[in-house]
Amino acid sequence: MTxxxxxxxxxxxxxxxxxxxxxxxxxxxxxxHLVTRVRNxxxxxxxxxxxxxxxxxxxxxxxxxxxxxxxQTLRLLRETIVNKKSDDTEQKASAL
Numbered sequence: 001m002t003x004x005x006x007x008x009x010x011x012x013x014x015x016x017x018x019x020x021x022x023x024x025x026x027x028x029x030x031x032x033h034l035v036t037r038v039r040n041x042x043x044x045x046x047x048x049x050x051x052x053x054x055x056x057x058x059x060x061x062x063x064x065x066x067x068x069x070x071x072q073t074l075r076l077l078r079e080t081i082v083n084k085k086s087d088d089t090e091q092k093a094s095a096l
Contacts (some may be wrong), residue, residue: 002041003038003044003045004038004039004040004041005039006045006050006053007025007039007045007053008039008051008055011023011024014056014057019075021035021039022035025038027052027056028049028052028053028056029049029052030049034092039046058074060074
């Protein structure tokens, strides 16, 4: 998937329409002209922007010392869910 396709899929997953693409970009720190460049494929997304996309999609707050405990709890919850899915997949495979 290209960065252009990734960005479009993210915007759609957030529920934004065509007129709200710039607003979505601003959530991850992109100025309107950079949103245009990402959308036309002339600018790749940075790793930091992709991480910000995940954070926005997950509803994470901006990091601060006060929010660190909540962020850590969310990380542990995610690990638990991912491990559970992995265990379920292994159990299904061994049942075959």
